[in-house]
Structures are given as structure tokens and as C-alpha cells.
Amino acid sequence: MSRSTLLVFRHSPYGSSLARAGLDLALAAGAFEQPVSVLFTGAGVLQLLQEQDTGSLGDRNYGKNLSSLPLYGLESLYVDEVALSRHGLSKTALPDAYSPVDLQFMQHLLATHDHLVGF
Amino acid sequence: MKYALVVLDSPSSGTASATAARFAEALISRGHELSQVFFFDAGADTGLSSRVAMQGELDTVGLWRSVAATHGVELVVCVASALRRGVIDVTEAQRHEKPGSTLDEAFSIGGLGRLVEASAEADRLVTFGGRSS
Amino acid sequence: MVLHTVSAGPGLADCLALAAPDDALLLLGDGVYSAMSGSDTAAALEASGLPLYALGQDVLAAGVSAYLLASVTVVDFDAFVALTEAFSRQLNWP
Numbered sequence: 386m387s388r389s390t391l392l393v394f395r396h397s398p399y400g401s402s403l404a405r406a407g408l409d410l411a412l413a414a415g416a417f418e419q420p421v422s423v424l425f426t427g428a429g430v431l432q433l434l435q436e437q438d439t440g441s442l443g444d445r446n447y448g449k450n451l452s453s454l455p456l457y458g459l460e461s462l463y464v465d466e467v468a469l470s471r472h473g474l475s476k477t478a479l480p481d482a483y484s485p486v487d488l489q490f491m492q493h494l495l496a497t498h499d500h501l502v503g504f
Numbered sequence: 505m506k507y508a509l510v511v512l513d514s515p516s517s518g519t520a521s522a523t524a525a526r527f528a529e530a531l532i533s534r535g536h537e538l539s540q541v542f543f544f545d546a547g548a549d550t551g552l553s554s555r556v557a558m559q560g561e562l563d564t565v566g567l568w569r570s571v572a573a574t575h576g577v578e579l580v581v582c583v584a585s586a587l588r589r590g591v592i593d594v595t596e597a598q599r600h601e602k603p604g605s606t607l608d609e610a611f612s613i614g615g616l617g618r619l620v621e622a623s624a625e626a627d628r629l630v631t632f633g634g635r636s637s
Numbered sequence: 638m639v640l641h642t643v644s645a646g647p648g649l650a651d652c653l654a655l656a657a658p659d660d661a662l663l664l665l666g667d668g669v670y671s672a673m674s675g676s677d678t679a680a681a682l683e684a685s686g687l688p689l690y691a692l693g694q695d696v697l698a699a700g701v702s703a704y705l706l707a708s709v710t711v712v713d714f715d716a717f718v719a720l721t722e723a724f725s726r727q728l729n730w731p
Contacts, residue, residue, distance in 0.1 A: 386625050393728060395651060402588075403634060403731065406512070406545035409584060413616035419624055427651040467654070492657045495639050500629040501728040502510060503648075505722065512731070519666050519695065520644060526694070530714035531721075628721055634731025635645060 389420040391498035394429035398447035399439075404432055407504030408450060415458045422461035423454075424494055425483075429504075430468045433479055455482040465491060507531050508626035509541045510619065513633025514549035515564035520633035521550060525567035527630065532575050539626060540578045541571070542619040543611070547633060548585035551611035569610045580614040581607070640724035643668040648730030649678055653685050661688040663712070663720060669695045673704045682706065692717060 392411055398404045407423075414421035425432060437448035454462060466476055466485040476485040486494075495501060509528060513520040528538055543550045550565060557563040572579050581591055586607075592600065593607040607613060623629050638659050641652050644666035656662070662682070664672055669691045671678035682689055689709045696702055696711050705711070712720070721727055 388624055388626070390623060390629075395648070395731065402545050402585075403512070406585065410544070410616055410619065414620050417617060417620045417624075419620055426655065488655070491655055495655070495726070495728065496657065499726070500623050500626070501639065501726050502629065502631050503634055503729040503731055504512075507721075512729075518644070519698075523665060523692065523694070526714050527717060531718045534715065534718050534722075536718070628725075628727070630721055630727050631729040632642075633644070634729050 387419060388499035389422070389497075390414060390500040390502065391494055392421065392423045393501065393503045394423060394425045394432060395427040395503060397428045397431040398437070399442065399444065403504045404429070404447060407502075408447070410502070410504075411454065411459055412457055418458070421459065422463065422494060422498060423459065424463045424465065424491060426465035426468050426491070428472065430464055430472050430474060433464065433483065434474070435478060435480065452480045463490070463494065505627040506537045506539055506625060507628045507630065508539050508619075508622040510629065510631040511541060511543045511547035511550065511633055512545050512631065513635055514546040515555075516549065517546065517635060518633075519562070520635070521547065522562055522564040522567055524632035525564065525571055527632070528571045528577065538575065538577045540580055540618065540622040541568075542580050542582065542622065543585070544582045544619065545585050546589075548581045548589050548591050551579070551581040551586060551591045551608050551613075552589075553606050553608040565608065569608075572610045579611045580618050581611050582619070583613050583615050586613055638724045638726070640720050640727045641730060642727060643671065643730045645731065646671060646678065649681070652730040653681055656685060656687055658686065661690065661720065661724060663717065664689070664691040664695075664709070666695055669699050669701055669705075672706050672709045673701055674706050679706050683708065690720065
């Protein structure tokens with residue numbers, strides 16, 4: 386038995402532990418070969434900033450972890466293009482495997498996955 | 505139908521966890537099966553054995569203990585979240601040279617694979633909480 | 638058909654931006670304050686056109702029964718479960 390899951394990431398990476406929790410679940414689902422997609426919306430798009438440097442903070446670099454998701458078999462990675470621009474970010478600055486998507490596509494994602502979990 | 509629940513909030517942060525426990529009772533009353541409740545991220549705090557409920561206050565962990573005791577539902581605390589929050593069983597306490605186990609006996613510790621497995625088989629996956637605290 | 642559960646103010650705007658016409662919204666916890674008549678959030682809720690629900694336990698605790706939009710249906714836990722039966726997916730908005 387298998388069911389597809391869409392994870393909706395809404396928080397920035399270091400202000401709470403939710404981003405890390407969502408990422409860990411995405412990786413676990415990938416490892417168990419369960420169909421999983423990830424949608425970044427709201428402040429979640431800030432997880433994709435490429436210039437993250439956690440040397441001074443002394444924490445793991447979340448942005449680097451995100452760039453390596455495709456290596457773990459996760460390819461359905463979507464970013465709300467309206468949220469990007471509302472947060473002052475450009476579509477062109479996204480890591481390769483991440484696709485900017487519009488509202489219609491996002492609603493389609495919600496409608497076509499069996500389970501939805503928000504982080 | 506088969507349900508699986510995910511709890512992301514600590515019982516000390518708002519009402520999401522208590523609401524989840526009451527939802528659990530209600531779904532069982534309506535004849536559904538509750539395969540597992542997975543306590544993840546701040547939700548892992550729920551398994552802390554040293555909590556003391558105050559008279560007259562919402563006893564969220566008490567609600568969960570009742571769900572487990574009355575209906576035999578498995579309450580699984582995510583190991584990675586648990587370690588970070590000091591919710592450790594005997595094995596982990598020894599491994600990390602901590603004074604002792606802090607895992608409440610109504611709960612068990614498990615990896616994210618438990619959640620992945622439960623969702624793969626559930627007709628409904630319902631998530632509670634997720635406030636950034 | 639998604640049941641969106643909103644438990645705080647900040648999640649509401651993101652939720653409404655994404656919700657589809659055949660979805661529904663259930664307000665939980667602090668989310669119940671969003672449906673107070675005359676508030677900015679209430680205007681957004683009404684404009685969404687979505688069926689609106691609020692959890693009785695939280696409405697009573699907050700003391701907002703008399704303030705809620707007329708279009709909000711207050712539900713108990715049994716009805717909450719029934720909503721999850723009718724809506725095949727639920728999404729939590731933290």
C-alpha cells in the first residue's frame with residue numbers, strides 16, 4: 386500500500402524547528418520510496434535563499450541540505466512564485482531542481498496528493 | 505476508515521495537542537480505527553515523564569494516556585525530536601550518559617519510518633499544531 | 638476537497654491564498670478569533686466564499702460565541718471527525 390504525500394513548508398529555516406522537521410520527513414519518505422512532493426509557500430520560500438552561512442550560528446546549513454534533496458530521490462519540489470516575489474526573491478535564484486509554480490498548479494498539488502502535512 | 509495522527513506541538517504550547525487527543529477519542533467513537541499517533545518536532549515533549557499536571561489545568565498528557573489505555577492506541581515519539589528535547593528511554597539514556605530515562609510509559613520511541621509507514625496505510629492523515637514556538 | 642485547519646492568525650492569509658472553491662475551513666485554537674465579526678480577518682473569510690467552521694471547545698474558551706460571523710458553524714469533536722470523513726484531505730496551517 387502506498388499513498389502520496391505533499392509537504393507544505395511555510396516557515397523560514399532557523400526561527401523554529403519546523404523547517405528541519407519537515408525536511409527530515411521528506412528525506413525519510415524518500416528513503417522509504419514513498420511518493421512525496423514538497424511545496425514551499427509563504428515564508429517557507431526563505432528556506433531557499435542560496436547564501437545561507439551558518440558558520441557563526443554553529444548550526445547545520447539548511448539551504449545546503451535543501452539543494453541535495455534530489456540526490457535522495459526527491460524531485461517534486463515546487464515553489465510558490467507569488468510568495469517568492471512577495472518576499473523579495475527572484476524565480477531565477479532557485480536551485481536547479483526547484484520549480485516555480487502558480488496558484489492553479491498548487492491547487493492541483495493539493496487535490497492530487499492523498500495526504501497533506503503543513504510545517 | 506483507518507486514521508493516523510501527527511502532533512507537532514508541545515502540550516505546553518497551546519491547545520493543539522489536547523484537541524488532537526479529543527479528536528482521537530471522537531474518531532474511535534465514530535467507529536474508525538486509529539492506527540498510530542506520531543509525536544514529532546515539539547510534539548515529542550508530550551512523552552516527558554516528569555511533567556506534573558496542575559490542579560484545575562488542562563492535563564493534555566493525561567488525555568493521551570487515556571487514549572492509549574482505553575483503546576490500545578500506539579503513541580510514538582519521534583526519536584530525533586525526542587533526543588533534542590531530552591525525552592529519552594533507558595537505551596538512549598545509557599548511550600548518551602544521561603542520568604536516567606525520561607520517557608513516560610504510555611509512549612514509545614520510534615524513527616520517522618514509523619510515520620511514513622503509518623501514512624502509507626492510512627485513509628486519513630490528520631496533523632495538529634505546527635506553531636513556531 | 639481539502640479541509641484546512643487554521644489555528645492561528647498568521648496562517649490564515651496563506652491558507653486563503655491557496656484554498657480552492659470546494660475546500661472548507663475549520664478554525665481551531667486562536668484561529669477562532671479570526672472569525673470575529675467586523676474584524677479584518679472576518680472580511681477575508683467572508684470574501685473567500687468557503688464553508689466556515691469553528692471548534693466549540695475553543696469558541697467557548699475564547700468567549701467569542703456572540704461575536705462570530707453568522708456564516709460560521711460551530712462544531713463539536715464528533716462533527717470535526719465527520720468533516721474529515723467528508724473531506725479526503727486535511728491540511729494544518731500553523
